[in-house]
Amino acid sequence: MIKNFLMNLLLSFIWVALTGTLSYSSFVFGFILGFFVLWIMNRNEEDRRYFYRLPKIFSFVFYFLYLVLKANIQVAYDVITPKYFFRPGIVRYPMNTESDFEINVLSTLISLTPGTLILDVSEDKKALYIHVMYLTDPEAFINELKTGMERRLLEILR
Numbered sequence: 001m002i003k004n005f006l007m008n009l010l011l012s013f014i015w016v017a018l019t020g021t022l023s024y025s026s027f028v029f030g031f032i033l034g035f036f037v038l039w040i041m042n043r044n045e046e047d048r049r050y051f052y053r054l055p056k057i058f059s060f061v062f063y064f065l066y067l068v069l070k071a072n073i074q075v076a077y078d079v080i081t082p083k084y085f086f087r088p089g090i091v092r093y094p095m096n097t098e099s100d101f102e103i104n105v106l107s108t109l110i111s112l113t114p115g116t117l118i119l120d121v122s123e124d125k126k127a128l129y130i131h132v133m134y135l136t137d138p139e140a141f142i143n144e145l146k147t148g149m150e151r152r153l154l155e156i157l158r
Contacts, residue, residue, distance in 0.1 A: 089135035
């Protein structure tokens with residue numbers, strides 16, 4: 001997988017050199033073009049994880065940016081209005097993670113989202129304790145986190 005990513009970067013730099021325009025759009029176009037060239041060249045190989053994970057990584061980045069933007073707007077609205085809308089609470093979140101790395105990445109991404117903070121990891125490493133600033137329904141929060149961020153993250157990491 002790393003080999004394909006480095007080859008894709010090399011092809012995008014070659015594209016930038018051939019076109020003679022050092023710009024962000026030229027690099028991105030070269031990266032996309034290199035991705036399809038590598039995909040066509042490696043159709044018969046058994047290890048095709050790179051070609052499935054890369055689109056999922058980009059999808060996850062945009063999804064995470066959407067969550068951060070939505071949470072920032074919610075917190076900013078609560079700060080600038082005279083009435084407070086927050087309903088803090090602590091949730092025990094059962095995880096489907098298998099390794100310490102997966103737990104670390106998931107807990108970091110949850111903490112980076114405004115309005116949430118990881119308090120602790122259970123002793124058996126099967127649950128997170130999360131402080132949520134806007135908790136109206138704990139089950140809906142758990143379901144949204146499980147079907148959204150955790151599912152997408154584990155598709156990338158596994």
